[in-house]
Amino acid sequence: MSGLVGMFNKLTGADFRMRSFPVPFRVLAEGMELVIFEEFPTGELARHLSRDLKKRNETLSDPEYHKKFKKHYTNKLAPKVWQKDFGDAYVLKAPDESLIGKSFTQITEKHN
Numbered sequence: 001m002s003g004l005v006g007m008f009n010k011l012t013g014a015d016f017r018m019r020s021f022p023v024p025f026r027v028l029a030e031g032m033e034l035v036i037f038e039e040f041p042t043g044e045l046a047r048h049l050s051r052d053l054k055k056r057n058e059t060l061s062d063p064e065y066h067k068k069f070k071k072h073y074t075n076k077l078a079p080k081v082w083q084k085d086f087g088d089a090y091v092l093k094a095p096d097e098s099l100i101g102k103s104f105t106q107i108t109e110k111h112n
Helices: 003-013 035-039 041-051 053-061 065-071 104-111
Strands: none
Touching: 035 041, 041 053, 041 065, 053 065
16 A cells, blocks of 8 residues: 555655554444544434434335445445444443344344
């Protein structure tokens, strides 16, 4: 990647530098109130519907929305900060205590 960044800097006169955390890190979020969901269109839609919870719940329950969300979520070529692996996202606290300690992948496998 440094070759590409070096070429970009040379062509543009910029001083762009790639940075990343050297180890896994923790991000805490409540529901979809997380900027990472703005990395793809259907995540952004759900996040911006947070003011109208009725509309957001209807949208999140729509099978067509599920299909589009999955397509956007699994797009390997889309720019992103988070690698979007719900197997790496765990529930730490929830009203339904049976979900605590499970990954989002485990929860969806159980409920689908």
